[in-house]
Amino acid sequence: MDYIIDALKDGLWDTVKMLPFLFAAFLILEVIEHYSEKHRNGMLTRIGGAGPLVGALFGCIPQCGFSVAAANLYSGGVITVGTLLAVFLSTSDEAVLLILGNPGNGAVVIRLLAIKVVIGVLFGYAVDILLRKSPMKRKQLGNICDHCGCEEEGGVLRAAVRxxxxxxxxxxxxxxVLNLLLEAVGIETLSRILMKDSLFQPVLAGLVGLIPNCAASVALTELYLSGVLSxxxxxxxxxxxxxxxxxxxxRVNKNGKENLKILGILFLCSIIAGMLLQAVM
Known part of the structure; x- marks a missing residue:
């Protein structure tokens, strides 16, 4: 019973000490998103052949703004599937903020972002070259914030708090939960269950990543920081x-088969990149 109480207390303290940093980071990001919102579509629509490069660079900015914008623009036939995938592959969601919340991980963040940008650029151009198709006009563009809640009443402060x-x-x-597992089975057993250092662990991690919720990136980041994920x-x-x-x-692109194809390509690119890194590192 004592180890359960200790695990819960440690979990609470580990989370509480990150709270001020998380709020400050989210407030800064909300301000940036709010004031860049009107220019975001323009930036992505004027990039032409540099689409995957620009998309990957902007996609690595934490928060959902550019991935939402890219989804809307692709649905409207404005950007190519390669540019869309470049944004998706480089998007880091809350992972960067969580890693920075642990002291001494600045170099890890730089390496992670750089590698994700390279992955987005390479696979984005590769997909465009292989498909060799211009996007078809599918629908009129909607507001890029219709689906992410960033226009809710209350402005940036309320959004940052939320x-x-x-x-x-x-x-x-x-x-x-992680502390309880580590207390109960130990980090070595948990790492073995999750196939650490196996070429198949990136497949498992990729499946978790497909969950369309920030809880997935939180789980993946915390497992990496605890040493369970490579x-x-x-x-x-x-x-x-x-x-x-x-x-x-x-939601916005009504071609279900096309969406599933993009999902499959995204997953395939992700696990290929992960397996290659697993093999060389």
Missing amino acids: HTIQIFLYLLLFNC FGSVIAGLCASAGIGLAVLF
Whole structure:
């Protein structure tokens, strides 16, 4: 019984000490998103052949704004599937904020973002070259924030508080569960269950990443920070985790078969990248 109480107390403390940082980070990001919102469509629609490169660079900015914008623009026939995938693959959701919340991980964040941008650029151009298709006009563009809640009444402060509370609750739940598991079975057993250092762990992480919710990226990041997931596996999971962008794509693009094809390509690119990193690292 004592180990359960200790695990829950440690999970609570580990989460609470990140709270001020999370709120400050989300407030900054909400301000940036709010004031860049009117320019976001324009940036992505004027990039032409540089689509995958620009998409990957903007996609690595934490938060859902560019993945939502890319889903809407692809549905409207404005950007190519390669540009869409570049944004999705480089999107880091809340992972960057969580890693930065643990001191001494600045180099990890830089490496993670750089690798995800390279993955987005390479696979984005590869998909466009292989498909060799211009996007068809499918529908009129809607507001890019129709599906992510960033225009809700209350402005950036309310949005920052809402995001902070949401991630705090996810973190609290996951940290407590993870601490209980580590106390009960040990990190070596948990790592073995999750196939650490196996070429198949990126596949498992990629499947988790496809869950269209920030809880997936929270879980993947915390498992990596605890030493249970390898770097290759967390890259696979976070590449597959396109934030809310995938959910928006399935909602605004009525071609279900096309959406499933994009989902499959995203998953395949993610696990290939993860397996390659697993093999070389």
